[in-house]
Amino acid sequence: MSVDLGRILQRAQDLSCGEDAVRDKVVARIYQEAESLASEVVMAEKPARDWDTLIDDVLTSKRFGYPSMLALLAFVLWLTISGANLPSQLLARLLFAGEEGLSRLFLSFGAPDWLHGLLVLGVYRCLAWVVSVMLPPMAIFFPLFTLLEDLGYLPRVAFNLDGFFQKAGAHGKQALTMSMGFGCNAAGVIACRIIESPRERLIAILTNNFVPCNGRFPTLIAMSNIFLGAMALNGSSFLAVLLVAGLVVGGIAITLVVSRLLSATLLKGIPSHFALELPPYRPPQVLQVILRSVFDRTLFVLWRAVKVAAPAGAVAWGLANIHVDGLSLLGHTAQVLEPLGAAMGLDGVILLAFILGLPANEIVIPIILMGYLSAGAMLELEGLPALRELLLANGWTWVTALNMMLFSLLHFPCGTTLLTIRKETQSWKWTLLAALIPTLIGTAVCILVAQGARLVGLA
Amino acid sequence: MLLSQLPVGKTGEVVAITCSGLMRRRLLDLGLVPGTKIQTLRQSPGGDPLAFNIRGAVIALRLDTASQVKIRLVK
Numbered sequence: 001m002s003v004d005l006g007r008i009l010q011r012a013q014d015l016s017c018g019e020d021a022v023r024d025k026v027v028a029r030i031y032q033e034a035e036s037l038a039s040e041v042v043m044a045e046k047p048a049r050d051w052d053t054l055i056d057d058v059l060t061s062k063r064f065g066y067p068s069m070l071a072l073l074a075f076v077l078w079l080t081i082s083g084a085n086l087p088s089q090l091l092a093r094l095l096f097a098g099e100e101g102l103s104r105l106f107l108s109f110g111a112p113d114w115l116h117g118l119l120v121l122g123v124y125r126c127l128a129w130v131v132s133v134m135l136p137p138m139a140i141f142f143p144l145f146t147l148l149e150d151l152g153y154l155p156r157v158a159f160n161l162d163g164f165f166q167k168a169g170a171h172g173k174q175a176l177t178m179s180m181g182f183g184c185n186a187a188g189v190i191a192c193r194i195i196e197s198p199r200e201r202l203i204a205i206l207t208n209n210f211v212p213c214n215g216r217f218p219t220l221i222a223m224s225n226i227f228l229g230a231m232a233l234n235g236s237s238f239l240a241v242l243l244v245a246g247l248v249v250g251g252i253a254i255t256l257v258v259s260r261l262l263s264a265t266l267l268k269g270i271p272s273h274f275a276l277e278l279p280p281y282r283p284p285q286v287l288q289v290i291l292r293s294v295f296d297r298t299l300f301v302l303w304r305a306v307k308v309a310a311p312a313g314a315v316a317w318g319l320a321n322i323h324v325d326g327l328s329l330l331g332h333t334a335q336v337l338e339p340l341g342a343a344m345g346l347d348g349v350i351l352l353a354f355i356l357g358l359p360a361n362e363i364v365i366p367i368i369l370m371g372y373l374s375a376g377a378m379l380e381l382e383g384l385p386a387l388r389e390l391l392l393a394n395g396w397t398w399v400t401a402l403n404m405m406l407f408s409l410l411h412f413p414c415g416t417t418l419l420t421i422r423k424e425t426q427s428w429k430w431t432l433l434a435a436l437i438p439t440l441i442g443t444a445v446c447i448l449v450a451q452g453a454r455l456v457g458l459a
Numbered sequence: 460m461l462l463s464q465l466p467v468g469k470t471g472e473v474v475a476i477t478c479s480g481l482m483r484r485r486l487l488d489l490g491l492v493p494g495t496k497i498q499t500l501r502q503s504p505g506g507d508p509l510a511f512n513i514r515g516a517v518i519a520l521r522l523d524t525a526s527q528v529k530i531r532l533v534k
Contacts, residue, residue, distance in 0.1 A: 020479055028492040044515075052517075056501060056510075065504030159519050163505025166521060172508070273482045273524040275489060278510055278517040 095128035126313025169263030171200035227401035345450025410442030471530035
């Protein structure tokens with residue numbers, strides 16, 4: 001028995017010298033067999049009209065390929081932005097009404113001031129903000145995105161964009177992992193597993209953060225409103241959509257540029273081969289898509305944000321209310337960051353909010369609000385108009401809003417994404433780089449915009 | 460003739476695969492064995508990659524990958 005095994009191994013070794021030839025024969029034989037079986041039992045009917053071809057003739061054509069992608073992006077953003085406004089206001093009103101009830105409850109128990117402050121003004125308000133600002137856009141964006149996914153549109157995006165990724169020295173599937181990043185960058189980083197070549201997978205991981213995730217979309221949308229308000233272009237959701245869509249396209253452009261730079265320096269190499277299937281379009285199962293995206297994605301992401309927002313609200317309230325030498329800890333830290341913030345067209349409070357917002361991007365705006373309000377707790381804000389008033393009163397200009405958007409797009413990934421990168425790359429070095437690259441680019445871009453605006457005399 | 464040179468709408472028949480290693484294996488996995496019919500369906504807006512009909516599936520390949528497949532034009 002053991003002798004036989006040895007001979008078989010020896011024979012296998014001999015055969016493997018002409019590895020390709022043997023494999024060719026095996027594969028050809030398998031296909032031959034499969035073909036003959038299939039021809040006996042499978043009957044294929046030619047459809048009267050090939051819809052897939054007709055649709056692809058438009059969506060991947062030279063003339064309409066890119067415009068249709070942009071139009072679709074703008075349409076999804078428009079639905080999200082205009083659809084989320086009203087439910088956001090209603091939710092905010094409801095949740096802040098709940099806060100009054102909570103406050104009365106604490107009062108009736110004779111709870112100490114600090115306990116009421118920490119739990120109601122810190123934790124509850126932060127939660128209320130995150131839920132009312134995040135839930136409506138997510139509940140609209142995620143189902144729309146899942147519908148496109150279900151339709152089979154995403155591979156067409158990869159097909160259209162692959163030329164650019166190839167020139168950037170990146171893998172064609174990076175267009176897919178990038179699209180996943182719109183939902184959640186941590187999910188996008190995990191999705192990079194579909195790229196086999198380690199070099200190209202690292203490029204895809206390091207650049208995934210350049211597309212805004214769902215935690216950042218509400219910030220971008222709110223800021224685009226404030227930007228337009230500061231430019232005295234109120235109430236135009238069309239312009240807000242264009243602005244956010246422009247940022248997304250800018251993020252994709254930066255993805256390509258950084259990919260190109262990485263593949264020319266740290267991650268040298270030539271693009272590996274790839275085959276992308278363009279599956280047939282399927283009519284999406286609308287009800288199932290909505291249920292799946294609400295429960296699997298929306299509530300999942302919201303729950304994650306809530307888990308982070310609660311302790312963050314407590315910490316931020318503490319920082320804003322523990323006073324040393326007549327100034328809160330938050331105020332002291334913001335003062336330290338002020339010079340850098342000012343050079344970037346932002347301020348110390350905004351920079352501190354981004355740093356404290358490391359656990360989740362969703363809580364950046366709530367922390368900014370805590371920083372601005374002398375009471376040391378977030379104001380009751382009913383929707384975007386009230387937010388705009390408050391920020392403009394705190395010295396914001398259109399430059400502040402624009403740079404806030406730019407830095408939101410271009411800064412270190414959130415804590416969850418960083419931990420995911422560490423897990424996927426097994427290296428703190430790449431994780432650090434994944435944080436440094438976007439932060440340095442964002443800082444440089446903000447300084448350029450701020451100083452440029454000052455130079456031209458626009459601000 | 461190389462697969463990358465097959466004009467849109469035309470059909471070819473695989474003669475040989477010229478690369479080796481992982482890339483050859485991937486092309487074989489798609490069913491590109493000698494004698495297989497393959498049709499060029501469309502070009503991406505940027506010109507590269509191309510989409511082919513391989514055994515009923517629509518598969519996009521970059522030009523440098525497609526140029527590793529030798530074909531014969533089928534009338």
